[in-house]
Amino acid sequence: MHWDDLRIFLAVAREGSISGGANRLKVQHSTVSRRVKSLQAQLGTTLFERKKSGFELTQAGEELRDSAQRIEREVIGLEGALSNQDNFAGGELTVTAINNMASTILLPVFARFSMEQPETRLHIHVSNKYVSLAERQADVAIRLTNTPPETLVGTRLTTVTSAVYGSCNYLRSLAKGSKPRWLGIECCEYHRSWTSEACPDHDHNFYIDDTLLTLAALKQDLGLAYLPCFMGDGEESLQRYRPPDAAHDLGLWLLYHADLKQNKRVQLFRAHMIREIGNLRALFEGEQSVIP
CATH class of the missing domain: 1.10.10.10 (Winged helix-like DNA-binding domain superfamily/Winged helix DNA-binding domain)
Incomplete structure (x- = not known):
């Protein structure tokens, strides 16, 4: 067998x-x-x-x-x-990250690591679902959570703030007295619960299960929705309808299994992410003054 x-x-x-x-x-x-x-x-x-x-x-x-x-x-x-015991930079390193980050703000960060460590073969696995590090489905996970698993080694990289956004055109219509219309968000439990709280009557006629689609729908003047500030603040066609609420802050964590604490590739990647995310802190934390 x-x-x-x-x-x-x-x-x-x-x-x-x-x-x-x-x-x-x-x-x-x-x-x-x-x-x-x-x-x-x-x-x-x-x-x-x-x-x-x-x-x-x-x-x-x-x-x-x-x-x-x-x-x-x-x-x-x-x-x-x-x-x-692996003390070599050469070899495989699999990183799992959520889609809205991996395809936007984190992609240049990953690219710079790959250029700095050409011997490391970096695999980016995009998933919004649970990925088991214990089963070696990935070496490193980058996740949004305020309660990281105690069984993993973790480094909190920064805080990710969120706000309610709408297109400039849509917000002008609200200023004229229109009733706010909320998108039905099903991308994650966080946005689902926040939307349910903001719109308790659940009067939605447009549902979306992905944050990147939420961004696209907002740009089509379809209503209001929560977005991470690093996505919403950078879009000229969007504006904040409500400011960030500290109750909605989430930690951005880099997680890996304890067995990899001394792994050279994991430690090189960890140091790189701490340095890079530190430079992007204002974007993640929603300080609008840093947006052109």
Whole structure:
């Protein structure tokens, strides 16, 4: 029995589908399907039952999952111990970051790290969903939170403020007495709850599940929405409808597993991010005087 087969089996068990497992591992759907069938044939038993809700483990599948998870912990522990002794800049470094930052304000920061450390092969993984550092889905995570997991090593890089924005045209219509219209925001729990508080009647006729789409919708005069100040303040066509509220401040954290505390690539990246984000602090904290 090969570890790669067990790794694929665990991914399908955790995601509840072949496609989910393939996405989790970033491999082809056909590869995952073939390897699962091969593993079942090798063991002479059925590991999954297909149901409307997805793939469910059989009793044999549950037993294999428990054993595979124990093996996984051993493999990850060994990899972590070896990675912690890695004192070379050369090699792979996978960083996960949320989309609205990775594609805007952080991209030049990542690019400068890549130019400064050409021996490091930097992989940027964009995801607004939970990414397991313990399972080595990424080496470093850049996340917005005020409660970072205690199981990870963390560095708070800065505070990210948010405000309510609308287009200049739309805000002029409000000045004439129009009723405020709020976009239905579903990109994250933070913006969803803030919008629900600001618009308790939930009278939305336009819903969006991505912050970059929120920005685009505001520029189309579709209403009001919360945006991080580093996105909203830089847009000439937008203005603040409400100023930042300290209750909505979020910490921007750089997180990694304790096994990587001494890893050279992780420490080089950490030092780079602390320096670069320090230079961008005013943008993240919503000090409008720094915006041209």
